[in-house]
Amino acid sequence: MPLPDDLPKPGKLFTLGLITQQAAKKHPDSLFYLDRPFDLAPELGLRPTYAQVAELVEDTAARLYAAGVRPGDTVAVFKSHNADILFLACAIGRVGAVPAMFAPFLEWPTVVKMAARLRPDHFVTDPAVLERAGDHFEELRGHAPSVVLAHGDAAGLPSLAGTVPGEAPPYPDIPHDAPALITHTSGTTGVPKLVAAARRGTQLPIDTQARMAKLLRYRETFAMCISFVHARTYAALATALQLGIGIAPLADADVDSVREVLSECRPGCVEAHPNMYLHWEELAGIPDGPFARVRIFMSTFDAIHPRSIRTLLGASRRRSPLFIQTYGQTETGPVTMRIYTRRNIRKADGRCVGFVFPGMTRARIRPRPQDKGTRNGYIQAKSSGVALTYVGQQELYDERCEGGWWNLQDIGHRSRWGCVHLLDREFDQTDSLESLLAAEDSLIEALPELTEAVFVRVGETVRPVVCTRRDRPLDRAAWRAAVAHLPELPEPVHIAWAQMPHTATWKVKRNMLAAGLADGSIRALDGVLDGVLDRR
Structure with a gap:
C-alpha cells in the first residue's frame, strides 16, 4: 500500500506506528540488510528499502484494521523469530492498538499463563508456532477471543495474507501517559512479567541515543542482533530510522551468518546481547x-565481561573505537552508562555498570538487614522510563515501586565516585561467594576457550557450569589454575551450548539449568559430574 501524502509531522514523542513512514519520506532508498526474508513479505528479499518497509507497514495495518483490530485494542504477537516482528508491531501501532510482544522461544504453557494475565483482544501467530501448541491452543482460545495468522494457513484460522485491505486506518493519537507497547521480562526466575510502557516512557532511550549520535556525528550503518520483542529494540530502530542510515536487524546470531552480513554492510555501530559477544569473539x-x-559497540541488559570488550575494541581498525555499556531493566529502560576505550578497559572492573544519565535517571542503594556492615544493598532507580504496570500483577508492581523508586532486585553498591557496581541478582546470591558475577568474570578472563561460565545451586552445592567455543574439550588443568583463588569448588560441568537454557536476550535461566542438572536432562559433554565420571 503506497504511503499517504498527508503523513503527520513527527512529534516530540515516539510514535511506534509512524516511525517507518516518517523515515521513508526523508530517506526512501536507505536499506535494511536482512539475514532472512520477511515472513510477511518474502518477495521483498534481503535488501528492502525504507520505502518498501513503510509500505509493508501500511498494508499490514490496513489488513489488521479490516480483520477487526481497532484503536485501544491489545494485540498479542507470538510468531516465528524474524525481523518482521518489528514491523508487525509497527503496523499494530499504526492502527492505534497496543502491541504485546511475546518472545518466539517461549514455551506454550508459559504463553497461555501470560495470555491469561493479558486477556488480549487479538492474538497474532503463525503456522510454525502453532505446530508446537498441542492442546495448549484450546487453552489459549479461552483467553483470546480473536486469533489471526500473520501469514500462511493453519487450523482454519483467518490469515492477514488472505484479508483484503480496505482504507488505511485513521492516524493514531495516543496520550503521552497511555500504554504504547507491552513487552515482558526475561523470565529467568519463572513466568515472565508483562511490562506496559507509556509513550513517554519509550522516549528516554531514544533521546539518549539520539543525543549521542549527534555528538559523535554518526551516519554509518547500524547492525543489531537483539531480541525483536524487547522495548530496547524499538528504541534502537526508531533512532536509526531518524538518522536515515542502513540498518541490519539480524535474526541469526550464529557466527558464520553474522560474518556474512556484516562483511557486506560494514557497520559503524553494532549492538548485541553480552553473551552473543562472547561467541562473536572468534x-x-x-x-x-x-x-x-566498527566505531561503536553497544550492549545493554547485563554487564558484559571485560574480555569481550577488550577483544572487540581490538578488532576495530578505527583510531578510537568505543564500547558503550548501559545498565537497566525492561521495567526501567536505561539507568546507567559506561563508555570504554582501548585504554581504560585494561584496568576495568567488570562489576562497574557506570553512572546515571544527568537530569534523566537517578540511582540509590537501599540496604537490607543482611547487608549490615557493608555498603551493599538493593539497587533502586528513578526515571521517566519506569513502566506503568505489570499487566495482571498490579500488587507485584506496587511491591517493586517504592515512592517512585524502582527496586531492580539486583544487589550492588555505589563507589565513592558515584558509579554503580552490580554484584548479583538477589535470587542468585550465595554465602560461599561474595559475587557470583565477579567469579564468572574471572573465569572468562582466565580461560579464552570459555563462551559461558555460570554458578548454579544444585541441592546444597554451588556448581560451576561452562560452555566452550564450538563445544571443544575443556582444559581441566587450566581450569584448576583459574579457580585457585576461589573457595573450593566442585568440578565444573561442561555442557553443550545448545543445552544451556537461556532467554530471548541470552540470559541463562539458572533455575532451569539447575533443575536439568539435577534430573539428568542436561548432560555433561565429557561425562564429568559431581567430580566423577557420570556413567548413566
Missing part, C-alpha cells in the same frame, strides 16, 4: 573482518 581475529570498521 570473528575478531579475522584480518579486515566484520568488525574492522
Whole structure:
C-alpha cells in the first residue's frame, strides 16, 4: 500500500506506528540488510528499502484494521523469530492498538499463563508456532477471543495474507501517559512479567541515543542482533530510522551468518546481547573482518565481561573505537552508562555498570538487614522510563515501586565516585561467594576457550557450569589454575551450548539449568559430574 501524502509531522514523542513512514519520506532508498526474508513479505528479499518497509507497514495495518483490530485494542504477537516482528508491531501501532510482544522461544504453557494475565483482544501467530501448541491452543482460545495468522494457513484460522485491505486506518493519537507497547521480562526466575510502557516512557532511550549520535556525528550503518520483542529494540530502530542510515536487524546470531552480513554492510555501530559477544569473539581475529570498521559497540541488559570488550575494541581498525555499556531493566529502560576505550578497559572492573544519565535517571542503594556492615544493598532507580504496570500483577508492581523508586532486585553498591557496581541478582546470591558475577568474570578472563561460565545451586552445592567455543574439550588443568583463588569448588560441568537454557536476550535461566542438572536432562559433554565420571 503506497504511503499517504498527508503523513503527520513527527512529534516530540515516539510514535511506534509512524516511525517507518516518517523515515521513508526523508530517506526512501536507505536499506535494511536482512539475514532472512520477511515472513510477511518474502518477495521483498534481503535488501528492502525504507520505502518498501513503510509500505509493508501500511498494508499490514490496513489488513489488521479490516480483520477487526481497532484503536485501544491489545494485540498479542507470538510468531516465528524474524525481523518482521518489528514491523508487525509497527503496523499494530499504526492502527492505534497496543502491541504485546511475546518472545518466539517461549514455551506454550508459559504463553497461555501470560495470555491469561493479558486477556488480549487479538492474538497474532503463525503456522510454525502453532505446530508446537498441542492442546495448549484450546487453552489459549479461552483467553483470546480473536486469533489471526500473520501469514500462511493453519487450523482454519483467518490469515492477514488472505484479508483484503480496505482504507488505511485513521492516524493514531495516543496520550503521552497511555500504554504504547507491552513487552515482558526475561523470565529467568519463572513466568515472565508483562511490562506496559507509556509513550513517554519509550522516549528516554531514544533521546539518549539520539543525543549521542549527534555528538559523535554518526551516519554509518547500524547492525543489531537483539531480541525483536524487547522495548530496547524499538528504541534502537526508531533512532536509526531518524538518522536515515542502513540498518541490519539480524535474526541469526550464529557466527558464520553474522560474518556474512556484516562483511557486506560494514557497520559503524553494532549492538548485541553480552553473551552473543562472547561467541562473536572468534570473528575478531579475522584480518579486515566484520568488525574492522566498527566505531561503536553497544550492549545493554547485563554487564558484559571485560574480555569481550577488550577483544572487540581490538578488532576495530578505527583510531578510537568505543564500547558503550548501559545498565537497566525492561521495567526501567536505561539507568546507567559506561563508555570504554582501548585504554581504560585494561584496568576495568567488570562489576562497574557506570553512572546515571544527568537530569534523566537517578540511582540509590537501599540496604537490607543482611547487608549490615557493608555498603551493599538493593539497587533502586528513578526515571521517566519506569513502566506503568505489570499487566495482571498490579500488587507485584506496587511491591517493586517504592515512592517512585524502582527496586531492580539486583544487589550492588555505589563507589565513592558515584558509579554503580552490580554484584548479583538477589535470587542468585550465595554465602560461599561474595559475587557470583565477579567469579564468572574471572573465569572468562582466565580461560579464552570459555563462551559461558555460570554458578548454579544444585541441592546444597554451588556448581560451576561452562560452555566452550564450538563445544571443544575443556582444559581441566587450566581450569584448576583459574579457580585457585576461589573457595573450593566442585568440578565444573561442561555442557553443550545448545543445552544451556537461556532467554530471548541470552540470559541463562539458572533455575532451569539447575533443575536439568539435577534430573539428568542436561548432560555433561565429557561425562564429568559431581567430580566423577557420570556413567548413566
